[in-house]
Amino acid sequence: MNELTCALAAALPDGRVLTDPDVVDSYARDRTFVPPGRALGVVLAQSRDDVVATMRWASEHRVPVVPRGAGTGLAGGATAVDGCVVLSLARMTAIRELSPQDEIAVVEPGVITADLDRAAREHGLMYAPDPSSYEISTIGGNLATNAGGLRCVKYGVTRDSTLGLEVVLADGRVLNTGRRTMKGVTGYDLTGLFVGSEGTLGVITAATVRLRRAPREMATVAAEFTSLRDAAAAVSAIVAAGCQPSMLELMDRTTLKAIDDWKNIGLEPSTKAMLIAQAEGSADEMAALCGAASFVAVSSTPEEAAELIGIRRLAYQAKERLGQCLVEDVCVPRSVLPEMITTIEEVAARHGVMIATVAHAGDGNVHPVFVFDRGLAEPPEEVWTAADEVFRAALDLGGTLTGEHGVGLLKKRWLGLETGPVAAELHQGIKQVFDPLNILNPGKAI
Amino acid sequence: MNELTCALAAALPDGRVLTDPDVVDSYARDRTFVPPGRALGVVLAQSRDDVVATMRWASEHRVPVVPRGAGTGLAGGATAVDGCVVLSLARMTAIRELSPQDEIAVVEPGVITADLDRAAREHGLMYAPDPSSYEISTIGGNLATNAGGLRCVKYGVTRDSTLGLEVVLADGRVLNTGRRTMKGVTGYDLTGLFVGSEGTLGVITAATVRLRRAPREMATVAAEFTSLRDAAAAVSAIVAAGCQPSMLELMDRTTLKAIDDWKNIGLEPSTKAMLIAQAEGSADEMAALCGAASFVAVSSTPEEAAELIGIRRLAYQAKERLGQCLVEDVCVPRSVLPEMITTIEEVAARHGVMIATVAHAGDGNVHPVFVFDRGLAEPPEEVWTAADEVFRAALDLGGTLTGEHGVGLLKKRWLGLETGPVAAELHQGIKQVFDPLNILNPGKAI
Numbered sequence: 001m002n003e004l005t006c007a008l009a010a011a012l013p014d015g016r017v018l019t020d021p022d023v024v025d026s027y028a029r030d031r032t033f034v035p036p037g038r039a040l041g042v043v044l045a046q047s048r049d050d051v052v053a054t055m056r057w058a059s060e061h062r063v064p065v066v067p068r069g070a071g072t073g074l075a076g077g078a079t080a081v082d083g084c085v086v087l088s089l090a091r092m093t094a095i096r097e098l099s100p101q102d103e104i105a106v107v108e109p110g111v112i113t114a115d116l117d118r119a120a121r122e123h124g125l126m127y128a129p130d131p132s133s134y135e136i137s138t139i140g141g142n143l144a145t146n147a148g149g150l151r152c153v154k155y156g157v158t159r160d161s162t163l164g165l166e167v168v169l170a171d172g173r174v175l176n177t178g179r180r181t182m183k184g185v186t187g188y189d190l191t192g193l194f195v196g197s198e199g200t201l202g203v204i205t206a207a208t209v210r211l212r213r214a215p216r217e218m219a220t221v222a223a224e225f226t227s228l229r230d231a232a233a234a235v236s237a238i239v240a241a242g243c244q245p246s247m248l249e250l251m252d253r254t255t256l257k258a259i260d261d262w263k264n265i266g267l268e269p270s271t272k273a274m275l276i277a278q279a280e281g282s283a284d285e286m287a288a289l290c291g292a293a294s295f296v297a298v299s300s301t302p303e304e305a306a307e308l309i310g311i312r313r314l315a316y317q318a319k320e321r322l323g324q325c326l327v328e329d330v331c332v333p334r335s336v337l338p339e340m341i342t343t344i345e346e347v348a349a350r351h352g353v354m355i356a357t358v359a360h361a362g363d364g365n366v367h368p369v370f371v372f373d374r375g376l377a378e379p380p381e382e383v384w385t386a387a388d389e390v391f392r393a394a395l396d397l398g399g400t401l402t403g404e405h406g407v408g409l410l411k412k413r414w415l416g417l418e419t420g421p422v423a424a425e426l427h428q429g430i431k432q433v434f435d436p437l438n439i440l441n442p443g444k445a446i
Numbered sequence: 447m448n449e450l451t452c453a454l455a456a457a458l459p460d461g462r463v464l465t466d467p468d469v470v471d472s473y474a475r476d477r478t479f480v481p482p483g484r485a486l487g488v489v490l491a492q493s494r495d496d497v498v499a500t501m502r503w504a505s506e507h508r509v510p511v512v513p514r515g516a517g518t519g520l521a522g523g524a525t526a527v528d529g530c531v532v533l534s535l536a537r538m539t540a541i542r543e544l545s546p547q548d549e550i551a552v553v554e555p556g557v558i559t560a561d562l563d564r565a566a567r568e569h570g571l572m573y574a575p576d577p578s579s580y581e582i583s584t585i586g587g588n589l590a591t592n593a594g595g596l597r598c599v600k601y602g603v604t605r606d607s608t609l610g611l612e613v614v615l616a617d618g619r620v621l622n623t624g625r626r627t628m629k630g631v632t633g634y635d636l637t638g639l640f641v642g643s644e645g646t647l648g649v650i651t652a653a654t655v656r657l658r659r660a661p662r663e664m665a666t667v668a669a670e671f672t673s674l675r676d677a678a679a680a681v682s683a684i685v686a687a688g689c690q691p692s693m694l695e696l697m698d699r700t701t702l703k704a705i706d707d708w709k710n711i712g713l714e715p716s717t718k719a720m721l722i723a724q725a726e727g728s729a730d731e732m733a734a735l736c737g738a739a740s741f742v743a744v745s746s747t748p749e750e751a752a753e754l755i756g757i758r759r760l761a762y763q764a765k766e767r768l769g770q771c772l773v774e775d776v777c778v779p780r781s782v783l784p785e786m787i788t789t790i791e792e793v794a795a796r797h798g799v800m801i802a803t804v805a806h807a808g809d810g811n812v813h814p815v816f817v818f819d820r821g822l823a824e825p826p827e828e829v830w831t832a833a834d835e836v837f838r839a840a841l842d843l844g845g846t847l848t849g850e851h852g853v854g855l856l857k858k859r860w861l862g863l864e865t866g867p868v869a870a871e872l873h874q875g876i877k878q879v880f881d882p883l884n885i886l887n888p889g890k891a892i
Contacts, residue, residue, distance in 0.1 A: 101682065101781035124688070146631045157629055159638070160606060175868045181777040182809040183603055184846035185592045185642050186853060187865045187892060188873055192605070192638035196631050213688040236547065242570070242659040331627040335547035363628040400630035407632060419633045422621045427634055429879035433872060446633060 004061055005041045008085065011053040018042040027088060028080035030073035033326065033378040034409045037082035039066070046091045048168065048205040054087055055203065056172035064439050067199035069109060069141030072133045074327050075408025077144060077198040077444055087203060089140045095119055096206060103211045104163060104180055109140025109204050113147075116209070125211040128155035131404065132316060143204050146196030148404030150312075153362035154246035155212060157404065159195040166206035167194055170435040180208055193430070198406050198445035201434040215246065219283030220305035222297045223290035224271045228252065228345075230292035231273035232338040235361045237289040238277055239334070245286070247278035248362030249312045252341065255356040255369075258318035265311060270294065275361070276312050278305070315358050319369050322354070326370040326379045328387060330394035331403030334364040343393045344368045351386040365403035366394075392417070407445045415446070450507055451487045454531065457499040464488040473534060474526035476519035479772065479824040480855045483528035485512070492537045494614065494651040500533055501649065502618035510888050513645035515555060515587030518579045520773050521854030523590060523644040523890055533649060535586045541565055542652060549657045550609060550626055555586025555650050559593075562655070571657040574601035577850070578762060589650050592642030594850030596758070599808035600692035601658060603850065605641040612652035613640055616881040626654055639876070644852050644891035647880040661692065665729030666751035668743045669736035670717045674698065674791075676738035677719035678784040681807045683735040684723055685780065691732070693724035694808030695758045698787065701802040701815075704764035711757060716740065721807070722758050724751070761804050765815050768800070772816040772825045774833060776840035777849030780810040789839045790814045797832040811849035812840075838863070853891050861892070 001009065001019050009017040018024060019041040028036035040063065045051050058065045064084035071078055080086055092108035095116065099105070100123035107116055113134040117127040130149035131137055137147070143165075148157045155161070164178025178184065178191035194201055225231040231250055238245055251259075251274045260267035271294065277286050283298040290296050299305035319325050332340045341357060344366070348355040354371040368390055370383045379387075391401055391414050401411050401418050416424060427446035431438070447455060447465050455463040464470060465487040474482035486509065489500050504511045510530035517524055526532055538554035541562065545551070546569040553562055559580040563573040576595035577583055583593070589611075594603045601607070610624025624630070624637035640647055671677040677696055684691055697705075697720045706713035717740065723732050729744040736742050745751035765771050778786045787803060790812070794801040800817040814836055816829045825833075837847055837860050847857050847864050862870060873892035877884070 099779070099781065100686075102779040103685075104779070124686075146635075148629050152629065156602075156606070157631075159635065160602070169868070173868055175872070176866070177869065179777075179846045180779050180844045181811075181846050181849065182780070183594050183598065183777050183806075183811050183849040185603075185850055186847050186857075186861065187869060188647075188876055189592075189605070189635070189638045189642055190869060190872060192635045196635055201634075213685075213690065216688060239549075239659075240546075240570075242662060244659065331625075331629050333545070333548040333550070333626050334628070335545065360629075365627075365629050398626045400625045400627050401632050403627065403629040404631060411632075415632065420622070422615070422619055423623065423633060423636065426621070426636060426879060430634055430876060433875035433879060 004063065008041065008054065008057050011057050012043065012050055016044050016050055018044065027068060027086045030071045030076060030078040032074060032076040032079065032410050034076035034079045036080040037084065039080040039084050039086050042086045042088060044088050044091050048166065048174065051087065051168040051203050051205050052172045052174065055168050055170060058085065058439050059171045059437060062437055062439060064442050066441050067203050069138035069144065070136055072137040073141060073145060073406065073408065074329065075406045075410040077406050077408035079409055081443060090138060092205065100125060102180065104208055105211055106206055106208050107139050108206055109138060111139045113137055113139055113142055120211045121214055124214055126214040127161065127209060128212050129158045129161055132313065139207060140204055143195050143207055144198050145404065145406040148360065148365065150247045150249060150360060153248050153360060154244060159192055161210045162191055162195050162207055163210055164208040165191050165194055165204050167202035167204050169202050170437060170440050175202065178208065198408060199441040200431060200445050201440065215280045217280060218278055218305060219281055219286065220278045220299040220308050221283050221286045221290065222308040223275045223293035224268065224295040225273045225275065225292060226270045226294050228273045228341050229338050231275050233292065234275055234290045235337065236334065238286055239362060241285065241289055243279045243286055245277050245279040245362055247276065249276045250359040250361035251312065251315060252357040254354065255315050255319065255358055258322055258356060259311060259314050262318050262321055263314060268294065276308055319356050319371060323371045323374050324376065326383060326387065328368045328370065328390060329402050329405040330390060330399055331363065331365040332394055332397045332399030336397045337361060337364050340366055340394060340397055344390055347386045347389045351382045353382055353386045363403065409444060450509065454487065454500065454503045457503050458489065458496055462490050462496055464490065473514060473532045476517045476522060476524040478520060478522040478525065478856050480522035480525045482526040483530065485526040485530050485532050488532045488534060490534050490537050494612065494620065497533065497614040497649050497651050498618045498620065501614050501616060504531065504885050505617045505883060508883055508885060510885050512887050513649050515584035515590065516582055518583040519587060519591060519852065519854065520775065521852040521856040523852050523854035525855055527889060536584060538651065546571060548626065550654055551657055552652055552654050553585050554652055555584060557585045559583055559585055559588055566657045567660055570660055572660040573607065573655060574658050575604045575607055578759065585653060586650055589641050589653055590644050591850065591852040594806065594811060596693045596695060596806060599694050599806060600690060605638055607656045608637055608641050608653055609656055610654035611637050611640055611650050613648035613650050615648050616883060616886050621648065624654065644854060645887040646877060646891050647886065661726045663726060664724055664751060665727060665732065666724045666745040666754050667729050667732045667736065668754040669721045669739035670714065670741040671719045671721065671738060672716045672740050674719045674787050675784050677721050679738065680721055680736045681783065682780065684732055685808060687731065687735055689725045689732055691723050691725045691808055693722065695722045696805040696807035697758065697761060698803040700800065701761050701765065701804055704768055704802060705757060705760050708764050708767055709760060714740065722754055765802050765817060769817045769820050770822065772829055772833065774814045774816065774836060775848045775851040776836060776845055777809065777811040778840055778843045778845030782843045783807060783810050786812055786840060786843055790836055793832045793835045797828045799828055799832045809849065855890060
């Protein structure tokens with residue numbers, strides 16, 4: 001330890017500060033390929049007071065602080081910067097309160113998202129936002145990125161389930177935002193501002209989240225298509241018919257092939273896309289709306305439904321068997337989903353890059369996964385060129401650079417294309433209000 | 447016209463600026479009793495460019511600008527301040543775009559909320575937020591206050607339906623926030639920050655709003671109860687059973703009596719409360735959950751449903767027949783709704799004040815309406831004393847000062863009780879970033 005980290009350790013209970021270089025390195029990255037900076041140390045916060053002490057110390061010594069959940073981020077939001085301390089919230093795992101009557105929970109940032117969902121289900125409730133990583137990602141990280149997920153086509157994203165926050169500000173002061181009620185309009189929406197701000201405005205130490213009644217009967221349908229356009233047409237038909245799907249997932253052939261090679265799902269050579277849809281009510285109606293499908297499977301039991309959805313949940317792991325993956329995250333208006341997917345295929349062909357695409361199709365949120373050689377330290381030039389073309393195409397189609405992963409470090413060079421100079425100035429102004437010393441996750445998100 | 451307003455008129459197309467004192471006075475108030483200041487004039491904006499020219503002029507001459515929709519606000523947000531110009535957006539009434547495929551619309555602020563809903567319904571969609579005023583209030587005012595409504599128990603408030611905004615900043619620059627997609631996390635949530643900021647951060651000149659599939663079959667139930675507690679218990683039962691009501695309205699006896707005196711709805715002497723619930727699906731289940739009701743009516747046709755809901759929509763007008771009304775707007779966790787309503791009754795009795803209460807019960811959002819003598823210019827002291835006790839009780843119960851009306855001028859003296867000094871400092875800091883000259887609706891909301 002040096003003088004700085006000694007002072008930090010002295011301000012905290014024993015065992016909270018780690019400075020062993022190998023250990024510190026293991027906290028320096030999320031799941032992106034952005035090369036991390038060298039951190040001074042890691043704080044394993046176990047309480048709000050630990051966070052307060054860390055931020056006071058950081059303000060006093062002007063040390064950058066990089067807050068961190070489970071490190072499952074896909075945009076470099078939790079990547080260490082030179083001279084920082086990494087502030088891990090992963091040990092703050094208390095569900096402080098769960099009120100079935102009020103359908104709310106008060107949770108600490110280190111709670112695993114799926115654990116909160118399971119706790120809610122004991123009362124017939126659910127925590128709706130379910131990023132694909134929900135078995136390993138934390139509420140804190142979900143809040144930082146305003147994470148989406150499969151169910152958000154019906155229930156909205158993390159911000160839509162967040163009623164209030166306890167936040168430690170850059171100078172160590174504690175702020176409570178929002179409320180415990182379903183509605184409330186007192187003051188500016190500071191809660192919404194913190195959600196999605198990627199740790200640049202404050203450190204969230206608790207969140208009051210909204211729970212929802214778990215649906216009673218779910219119908220699940222999986223349909224195979226011989227063209228992506230037919231699959232996209234079924235997406236539109238299911239939405240337009242008012243089925244209100246709580247899941248509407250699309251996988252392209254490259255993704256299905258990767259799954260089939262691994263798990264032998266019996267993929268037909270002619271299948272170009274699969275759609276997995278889930279809704280309350282009748283499966284037959286959704287199945288009928290997949291008119292052009294070459295094959296439709298309907299679940300009649302929860303076990304069968306889990307099996308159908310399980311195929312989708314294998315997608316990332318299956319791709320990781322093929323090589324290293326740059327997981328991207330554009331979102332377009334639903335009507336141009338076919339154009340977006342076609343463009344991705346063209347870009348892949350033009351640059352000789354393997355792109356396997358899954359989409360939260362009901363939201364127009366498309367994840368092109370760029371697969372590249374396992375031996376490389378980071379994505380090769382042609383992958384970045386292809387990604388650049390995909391990002392620009394999404395913007396040209398009226399879409400956004402990131403539907404649910406965040407900007408982090410990874411997308412900062414494209415940020416201005418979407419938000420423009422006026423927004424950039426306002427972002428910097430807001431940052432200055434909350435973090436005048438620029439110590440909170442500097443260089444990220446905005 | 448004086449020199450200032452002449453310069454303003456010269457910067458705008460003919461006929462946009464009104465300075466006749468009587469006319470200006472008619473734009474100086476909303477529906478509250480806050481005494482307005484004296485405005486220099488009124489701008490009737492017809493385009494974004496009119497707003498840009500007005501804000502440039504206002505910045506140059508440091509003139510306060512009070513943006514205004516239909517003037518139906520209940521917190522003094524649109525009340526004129528001394529030396530201001532009132533900027534009316536009521537003539538910007540274009541629905542610029544309505545895309546059934548993408549389930550979005552791009553609308554100008556002067557569009558009447560119910561008109562947007564009707565336009566959406568032509569395509570099987572709806573615009574969900576429906577403040578009680580939705581036939582006379584505008585989208586712009588709804589955005590400024592983050593208005594709620596009857597349906598928001600299921601579909602959320604105005605912010606939840608807002609994807610992006612076109613905003614004219616204090617200095618006349620134009621900012622586009624947000625997106626046209628269902629999801630998106632690029633940059634800070636400026637869209638959410640403007641919504642509910644009551645015209646203090648910028649002037650909204652267009653909004654991209656989310657439309658939703660209109661539900662297919664609606665079941666409507668009206669139930670009468672001989673005690674408020676029984677009615678509140680039915681609220682909890684309906685929510686807990688997973689009926690997912692899109693309307694769950696409670697009226698107390700004072701309200702029902704006012705309606706009965708006017709429209710002869712056959713109110714029984716023993717009836718203390720009425721609940722009106724609407725949901726997709728079966729009315730029988732909801733009716734059964736109103737087990738303690740003394741009478742239950744179930745609609746079997748849309749006409750009958752409209753009649754049942756019509757009783758609720760008469761509530762405010764019925765009360766206005768009794769005297770002048772101070773309409774209040776606390777919101778509490780649903781589990782303490784009975785305590786909140788009991789407290790209101792006790793406060794009414796203690797101070798000899800007539801309070802008629804309606805509640806968006808599913809949200810815990812309670813509107814105690816303080817009725818006072820028609821001859822008075824503003825609410826008498828005992829009404830304010832009673833209101834103060836109601837506000838403090840709501841906060842003590844874990845609630846908020848305002849569920850959907852906003853802070854405006856009316857609630858500024860209570861604001862600090864809810865948000866505290868740290869939030870106040872951040873509010874002022876944000877205000878300074880967006881409006882360094884403090885010309886946008888100064889003195890309101892924060």
